Amino acid sequence: MTKTALPTMLSFSAPDLREQIEALPEGTALIGISTDGRAIAVDLDTDCPHVLVCTSSGGGSTTVLRSLTAQFLHQGAHALLLDPKRISHLWAKGLPTVTHRGNVAGIHDALVGLGDEMARRLRLTDTELDATPRLIVSMDSAHSALRQLTRYWETFRGKDDPRMSPAVSALEGALWTGRAARIHVLLDGTPTIGRTLGASPHELFGTIVLARITTGTWQRLAPLAGPxxxxxKHRGRGHVIQNDEVHETQAIWMTDADVVTWLTDPDDIES
Incomplete structure (x- = not known):
């Protein structure tokens, strides 16, 4: 395989990149360009309904979530953006098709509402569902958020209530049956996320994006993908695993300002 020399940063403002992104079919979003010159994308309607991103600090997980979420929003999707750090996705505040939640109570209530919304969607006819906007559930710092949700639930759980937080149960339900309801999860997680959600990551996520991780993390998240x-060390450079194939990839760099301008003034050619 011939490797292509990739730029150290793949900016949204790079020549022809925005046009390439906007030409993608609905339900497909570009992660980046691989070292063999291929466009590496997520197609939510085929074998990839959900995406897991795992990086070390500074590895670009927030950037990947922002880029993918923005692309689906541009295509007409709605988004539930869960931001436990409260500052990672400030671009989302004020956008009409985005629900942004940061504190643990807000995240809890939003996920419980997600469970209700998924049940509603599953009752729709195929025609009604096709006319319903795709819903992207984008969760940053998921490991920390799920621990907070578990502790939060314990503060008021009654003796007859289930032990698992209903918010965590709703997220788990979205991962297992969300495709049938046009609900898709983009999650910034860790190798232990499967223990919380009841399955191994490669069972739950069709695409896994890894960057600057340890050998142990690679073996837990991509056990069939080889060594x-x-x-x-390049910013935004990582590996995308799809169908047990590994693609070294330079991810798109899309700033907060890029996203807001693109989504609020799509005819603005400046980025």
């Missing part, structure tokens, strides 16, 4: 590659 762990050497982590890259």
């Amino acid at each position: 762990a590659p050497k982590p890259s």
Whole structure:
């Protein structure tokens, strides 16, 4: 395989990149460009209804979630953006098709509402569902958020209530049956996320994006993808695993300002 020299940063403002993104079919979003020159994308309607992103600190997980969420919003999707740090996705505040929640009570209530929304969607006819906007559930710092949700539930759980937080149960339900309701999860997680959600990550996520991780993390998240590659020092450079194939990929760099301008003034050609 011939490797292509990739730029150290793949900016949304790069020549022809925005046009390439806007030409993608609905339900498909570009992660980046691989070292063999291929466009590496997520197609939510085929074998990839959900995406897991796992990086070390500074590895670009928030950037990948922002880029993918923005692309689906541009295509007409709605989004539930769960931001436990409260500052990672400030671009989402004020956008009409985005529900942004940061504190644990707000995240809890939003996920419980997600369970109700999924049940409603599953009752729709195919025609009604096709006319319903796709819903993207984008969760940053999921490991921390799920621990907070579990502790929060324990503060008021009654003796007859289930032990698992209903918010965590709703997220688990979205991962297992969300495709049938046009609900898709983009999650910034860790190798232990499967223990909380009841399955191994490769069972729940059709696409896994890894960057600057340890060999142990690679073996837990991509056990069938071969030996762990050497982590890259390039910003935004990582590996995308799809169908047990590994693609070294330079991810798109899309700033908060890029996203807001694109979504609120799509005819603005500046980025």
